[in-house]
Amino acid sequence: MKLSPFKIALVILCISSMPLQATGLDSNQLRSGLSENNFSSTLAALSSDKSDDNKFWYWLNLARLQQANGDFTASIQSFEAAYAILDEYENRATISLQNIGAFIGSTLISKGSESYYGKGYERTLMHTLNALNYMMLSDFEGAAVEMRRMEQRQEFWLKESEAKIKEASEEKEKARRQGSDITRIPTNYSLAAMLEDQDVRALTNNYQDPFSYTLSSIIMDISGQSAASGNAGEISLKRALALNPDVSKAFVQLPISSPLQNNKMEVTIIVLSGEAPALKIEKIRFPIFHAAQYTSIDLPSYSLPINDINMATITTDQLHLQPPRLLKTDLMAYKTLKDELSGELAKSVVRATTKAIAAKQVSDHFGNLGGFVASLLFDVGSSYSDSGFRNWEVMPNSGYISKFEAIKSSTVTVKLDNNRESFVLPSDKKGILVLITYLTPDNIRIDHVSY
Numbered sequence: 001m002k003l004s005p006f007k008i009a010l011v012i013l014c015i016s017s018m019p020l021q022a023t024g025l026d027s028n029q030l031r032s033g034l035s036e037n038n039f040s041s042t043l044a045a046l047s048s049d050k051s052d053d054n055k056f057w058y059w060l061n062l063a064r065l066q067q068a069n070g071d072f073t074a075s076i077q078s079f080e081a082a083y084a085i086l087d088e089y090e091n092r093a094t095i096s097l098q099n100i101g102a103f104i105g106s107t108l109i110s111k112g113s114e115s116y117y118g119k120g121y122e123r124t125l126m127h128t129l130n131a132l133n134y135m136m137l138s139d140f141e142g143a144a145v146e147m148r149r150m151e152q153r154q155e156f157w158l159k160e161s162e163a164k165i166k167e168a169s170e171e172k173e174k175a176r177r178q179g180s181d182i183t184r185i186p187t188n189y190s191l192a193a194m195l196e197d198q199d200v201r202a203l204t205n206n207y208q209d210p211f212s213y214t215l216s217s218i219i220m221d222i223s224g225q226s227a228a229s230g231n232a233g234e235i236s237l238k239r240a241l242a243l244n245p246d247v248s249k250a251f252v253q254l255p256i257s258s259p260l261q262n263n264k265m266e267v268t269i270i271v272l273s274g275e276a277p278a279l280k281i282e283k284i285r286f287p288i289f290h291a292a293q294y295t296s297i298d299l300p301s302y303s304l305p306i307n308d309i310n311m312a313t314i315t316t317d318q319l320h321l322q323p324p325r326l327l328k329t330d331l332m333a334y335k336t337l338k339d340e341l342s343g344e345l346a347k348s349v350v351r352a353t354t355k356a357i358a359a360k361q362v363s364d365h366f367g368n369l370g371g372f373v374a375s376l377l378f379d380v381g382s383s384y385s386d387s388g389f390r391n392w393e394v395m396p397n398s399g400y401i402s403k404f405e406a407i408k409s410s411t412v413t414v415k416l417d418n419n420r421e422s423f424v425l426p427s428d429k430k431g432i433l434v435l436i437t438y439l440t441p442d443n444i445r446i447d448h449v450s451y
Contacts, residue, residue: 072134214247266404299348305329
């Protein structure tokens with residue numbers, strides 16, 4: 001029995017859109033709902049809608065909003081849910097790292113059909129941010145454990161990256177045999193210029209950040225575990241300095257001549273600001289071979305970070321500091337994309353070629369109109385699927401750290417662009433940790449813990 005072009009196209013559309021799942025809050029709704037007036041309802045909506053609770057990114061987004069709300073215990077639980085999803089993936093993938101694409105979810109239909117298990121910088125930073133949860137609960141030992149887990153997680157990312165490189169090479173060869181040139185980044189790709197940015201190219205890798213290692217050195221020092229762990233704090237600080245020499249500016253002492261030397265205390269201020277680039281899939285018209293009537297490739301891309309600050313300034317009676325920006329999530333995202341683009345381009349060309357061949361077969365049997373409709377519906381179906389392909393959209397885009405000496409009971413003022421926040425230091429503590437979360441200009445939260 002012969003099927004009409006309409007019925008064939010309908011089948012194609014159904015297959016293409018199968019991965020689509022209902023989403024409570026889409027990316028734009030989530031990122032635009034962080035102002036003071038909207039934050040509570042955004043958090044409530046994300047918490048109550050469990051339609052995406054099998055997704056890695058869902059728990060990361062929820063954990064970050066709970067942390068920004070000061071609910072550190074709930075945030076820990078959400079991070080643990082994300083860990084469980086990633087652990088299950090990594091345990092499966094360990095069995096066959098030679099075929100990592102099978103676990104990533106590579107498909108002949110759509111990039112959006114893949115299951116997203118994060119990138120190296122996300123896997124690192126989820127432990128770093130969870131360490132902050134433990135710190136705010138005065139559990140410095142738990143925070144130290146998280147930083148060790150952070151480094152252990154990187155070991156698997158290295159293995160996965162090596163497997164991806166091999167897979168990319170195989171996909172390139174497959175595309176070459178099909179007559180496709182995938183050696184050039186399409187000129188109409190929105191991030192083509194950004195991937196060649198000097199700051200992106202200067203990054204050592206796409207998963208180690210100086211913010212995490214600087215924080216690790218501070219945690220190890222406060223918890224008293226550095227010496228017992230083979231000077232782990234000193235090692236972390238050396239790694240941070242190797243990644244960014246500006247780390248040295250994060251540590252400041254009072255002038256020796258200060259008459260109040262005996263009344264000083266340690267102050268560590270951590271500022272998390274903005275939301276990192278949100279993942280999206282970009283459709284690009286791309287010539288593949290002469291038989292294709294309507295083709296496009298799908299490449300991962302990013303929207304710009306939002307709600308970030310340009311500078312943080314800290315002042316006391318004795319000091320005026322500008323803590324360095326040690327976390328640059330946007331650059332790490334672009335670095336990851338640059339490292340993986342050749343493989344992504346190869347797979348996208350294979351997907352597009354496969355769909356074009358299918359459309360050509362429909363065209364041969366039912367004419368040009370049938371082939372065009374089939375091609376168009378392939379793109380419509382994959383577009384539906386692409387809408388569910390998301391990353392950790394509310395992770396902080398910037399992180400600043402400053403550890404300095406100050407006089408007990410004195411006032412510390414932090415200026416974040418045009419916003420000024422002040423607080424008084426305790427009079428009877430050795431030190432204090434202050435976490436400042438800047439979600440939007442009208443939604444800034446300060447949490448602290450003393451020791």
